[in-house]
Amino acid sequence: MLKSQDLEKEVPPRVLYPLNPRAAHNTTQYSFKEKCFKVDEQVDQVVMHFAMDGLILLKESPEAMDQIEVFEKKEAEQNEKEEAEAIDEDFDPPENEKEIPVKNPLRNQFNFSERAAQSKNAILRERSWTTEPPPTTRNYGTVTQWEIFDQYMAEIEAAKLVHSQDKKSGKSAYDDMSEKKKKSDSDPTYSENMKLSIKIMERMVNQNAENEVYHDFKYWEDRSDEFRDGEGTLLPLWRFSSEKAKKKQVTCIKWNPHYSDLCAVGFGSYDFMRQGTGVICCYSLKNTRFPEYVFNTDAGVCSLDWHPAHPAVLAVGLYDGTVLVYDVRARTKKPIYQSTVRTNKHTDPVWEVRWNNDESTGALNFYSISSDGRVSNWFLLKNKLESEEVMELKLMGSPGTGEEDETSLAGLAGGLCFDFHSHSDHSHLFLVGTEEGRIHKCSKAFSGQYLETYEGHTMAVYSVRWNPFHEKIFISASADWTVKLWNHENRFAILSFDLSQAIGDVAWAPYSSTTFAAITSDGAGGSTSGVVHVYDLSVNRNDHICAQKVVKRAKLTHVAFSKSEPIIIVGDDRGGSHLVNTLKLSPNLRIDVVRTDETDQNLTDMDMQLQKMEHLLEMVTETKTT
Amino acid sequence: MSEVEETLNRIKTHKGVSGIVIVNSDGVPMRSTLDSKQTLQYSALISQLAAKARSVVRELDPQNDLTFLRIRSKKHEIMVAPDREYILIVIQDPNADQGS
Numbered sequence: 130m131l132k133s134q135d136l137e138k139e140v141p142p143r144v145l146y147p148l149n150p151r152a153a154h155n156t157t158q159y160s161f162k163e164k165c166f167k168v169d170e171q172v173d174q175v176v177m178h179f180a181m182d183g184l185i186l187l188k189e190s191p192e193a194m195d196q197i198e199v200f201e202k203k204e205a206e207q208n209e210k211e212e213a214e215a216i217d218e219d220f221d222p223p224e225n226e227k228e229i230p231v232k233n234p235l236r237n238q239f240n241f242s243e244r245a246a247q248s249k250n251a252i253l254r255e256r257s258w259t260t261e262p263p264p265t266t267r268n269y270g271t272v273t274q275w276e277i278f279d280q281y282m283a284e285i286e287a288a289k290l291v292h293s294q295d296k297k298s299g300k301s302a303y304d305d306m307s308e309k310k311k312k313s314d315s316d317p318t319y320s321e322n323m324k325l326s327i328k329i330m331e332r333m334v335n336q337n338a339e340n341e342v343y344h345d346f347k348y349w350e351d352r353s354d355e356f357r358d359g360e361g362t363l364l365p366l367w368r369f370s371s372e373k374a375k376k377k378q379v380t381c382i383k384w385n386p387h388y389s390d391l392c393a394v395g396f397g398s399y400d401f402m403r404q405g406t407g408v409i410c411c412y413s414l415k416n417t418r419f420p421e422y423v424f425n426t427d428a429g430v431c432s433l434d435w436h437p438a439h440p441a442v443l444a445v446g447l448y449d450g451t452v453l454v455y456d457v458r459a460r461t462k463k464p465i466y467q468s469t470v471r472t473n474k475h476t477d478p479v480w481e482v483r484w485n486n487d488e489s490t491g492a493l494n495f496y497s498i499s500s501d502g503r504v505s506n507w508f509l510l511k512n513k514l515e516s517e518e519v520m521e522l523k524l525m526g527s528p529g530t531g532e533e534d535e536t537s538l539a540g541l542a543g544g545l546c547f548d549f550h551s552h553s554d555h556s557h558l559f560l561v562g563t564e565e566g567r568i569h570k571c572s573k574a575f576s577g578q579y580l581e582t583y584e585g586h587t588m589a590v591y592s593v594r595w596n597p598f599h600e601k602i603f604i605s606a607s608a609d610w611t612v613k614l615w616n617h618e619n620r621f622a623i624l625s626f627d628l629s630q631a632i633g634d635v636a637w638a639p640y641s642s643t644t645f646a647a648i649t650s651d652g653a654g655g656s657t658s659g660v661v662h663v664y665d666l667s668v669n670r671n672d673h674i675c676a677q678k679v680v681k682r683a684k685l686t687h688v689a690f691s692k693s694e695p696i697i698i699v700g701d702d703r704g705g706s707h708l709v710n711t712l713k714l715s716p717n718l719r720i721d722v723v724r725t726d727e728t729d730q731n732l733t734d735m736d737m738q739l740q741k742m743e744h745l746l747e748m749v750t751e752t753k754t755t
Numbered sequence: 756m757s758e759v760e761e762t763l764n765r766i767k768t769h770k771g772v773s774g775i776v777i778v779n780s781d782g783v784p785m786r787s788t789l790d791s792k793q794t795l796q797y798s799a800l801i802s803q804l805a806a807k808a809r810s811v812v813r814e815l816d817p818q819n820d821l822t823f824l825r826i827r828s829k830k831h832e833i834m835v836a837p838d839r840e841y842i843l844i845v846i847q848d849p850n851a852d853q854g855s
Contacts, residue, residue: 275813326836326843327762329823333834334769337849419765 149174332416342366351715361675361718363661366711367417374408379700381433382689387440389693390414397429397448404429404448411457422457432481444495446479452497452507466514473516475499480545502541520576548593552600560603562590568605570617585613585622592634598642598738606635612647623749628662634687642738643667643745648685659683661699663718667741675718679710695719776844778802801844805837
């Protein structure tokens with residue numbers, strides 16, 4: 130019960146606010162005017178749980194009044210209708226004119242009449258066609274700069290061809306074209322390109338397999354040479370062998386003057402009793418397994434020489450006295466020139482051949498020496514080989530009997546080796562080594578007499594060589610176990626080295642005027658055969674600086690220095706397995722010129738080499754006189 | 756002709772050479788010393804690689820052309836000699852031959 134005071138009290142108004150737990154906390158709208166989102170906290174919290182439209186109308190409302198009117202009108206109409214229909218039953222005469230229904234005729238103002246007609250409706254049919262899609266192929270390609278280039282080049286070629294066709298008669302050009310086409314249809318395995326590719330491929334395969342050896346060849350240097358003064362070693366690198374040269378002996382080795390990796394090796398036999406056919410193999414350092422070129426000859430090969438200007442031309446001397454000239458590039462394996470009995474071939478083995486640099490006659494020519502005592506000059510004419518006798522090696526009587534008796538002995542001396550002087554002012558001079566042990570100096574111009582005879586060797590002289598630097602010095606190797614150094618102005622040797630074995634060959638080093646290598650051929654037991662001796666006279670005048678046994682149980686027959694690489698090639702008499710060994714020279718063996726601070730800077734290497742030699746000669750002559 | 760045959764034989768019998776494949780310009784192997792599955796693999800893969808390599812070389816200078824391609828891997832080396840009409844592929848194991 131509220132008391133009167135409570136009624137007076139101001140009661141704060143109590144308002145009930147609805148709270149819809151499901152309503153959002155705020156509505157946020159983007160205002161384009163202010164370009165930001167505006168948050169509106171006022172959210173309608175009213176929830177309608179149930180709504181239904183009602184049908185109740187208020188009696189006094191205008192809607193209700195309208196409804197009542199409509200309803201009454203309808204009722205009235207209905208009544209009238211019933212009365213009109215009920216005329217049959219109740220035939221009461223109309224009491225009132227007013228009760229007769231009045232027909233209202235329809236009248237319009239415009240005299241509108243409606244007429245309509247219906248035309249025939251066409252029947253709609255749908256017809257459609259689909260065609261087969263044209264066959265599509267995908268064409269794609271790349272466009273790169275080189276393809277464009279190729280296209281241009283091809284067009285230029287075609288234009289050229291058309292141009293040349295215009296010049297010639299049309300038919301012949303067409304024939305050429307058709308022939309070319311035929312060639313390309315054949316098996317590409319055998320095309321020219323394949324030959325080249327496969328050759329290089331073989332080289333690559335070999336190089337891979339022998340990678341270490343190639344590295345040694347190029348880069349390895351014997352370090353111990355720094356500690357060992359005056360001594361050097363030879364590192365074995367490769368062994369060239371060939372099936373075709375089994376049981377043959379190496380009879381000569383020559384490096385190609387132009388291609389420094391190519392060397393020609395001739396195989397034959399030194400044994401008089403066992404003579405067979407001969408083989409020439411040209412090996413390249415780039416392919417150490419198989420020779421580049423192989424030629425078979427009828428008799429054992431005794432000597433070879435490459436032409437200095439035409440690096441593919443090879444002159445060969447055989448055991449039966451024939452000389453041959455090969456062109457290694459030729460397809461066929463036949464020599465391009467061959468000497469026969471009719472062309473005055475030698476009757477004994479041709480121990481050495483040498484090309485003549487001087488081509489004043491126009492034709493290529495070379496010299497050959499043989500143990501039948503003749504030195505011949507062969508000219509390569511158009512289709513034959515012509516020989517001209519340079520001289521006959523007359524037998525000299527022993528010194529002391531006098532010069533008058535020189536023709537008393539019948540027959541000729543057997544020549545075993547010769548060497549032409551390389552210097553231009555002495556180019557007419559050449560040396561000949563004979564079986565008797567004498568060395569003769571001869572001239573190309575003088576065919577009758579020897580200019581000088583050098584005595585010293587007691588047995589056959591196998592090799593004579595001029596020094597490549599010093600024009601007066603030459604060296605000779607003989608079967609009497611000695612290597613002798615001569616000055617061509619003196620009749621007697623300057624220096625002599627005893628190797629205690631028969632010497633097969635001696636060669637000057639191309640890089641130093643005082644270095645040479647000699648090889649021993651005969652072996653009594655096994656310890657002294659197969660040894661390569663290297664001498665450097667500026668380092669050690671009396672003894673070798675390197676003596677290395679290179680092969681077991683074989684005799685070495687020839688040695689050759691390579692002009693550009695620090696290697697030497699040594700051939701032996703064991704065919705098939707050993708054959709040719711390549712050895713690398715250690716640094717001590719390769720001293721060419723030693724330049725110190727004192728040496729004159731203006732001197733060229735050549736001068737230095739000459740100086741070395743001169744120095745050596747002085748020392749030698751000093752010791753001799755003292 | 757026989758020189759090519761001889762040289763091919765020598766390469767085939769070289770120690771360390773696992774196989775030789777000669778592929779013509781369409782990618783069809785003409786000769787092979789490997790089994791057929793490997794041959795197909797090598798011919799397809801190497802043809803594509805050689806074409807790409809040639810494209811690289813010529814793109815840099817159109818007057819240049821590819822002469823050889825060598826791929827060295829841990830196990831062996833593949834040497835490819837591409838040409839207009841053929842591709843010559845040699846597979847070698849360089850270590851198998853050392854010391855010979």
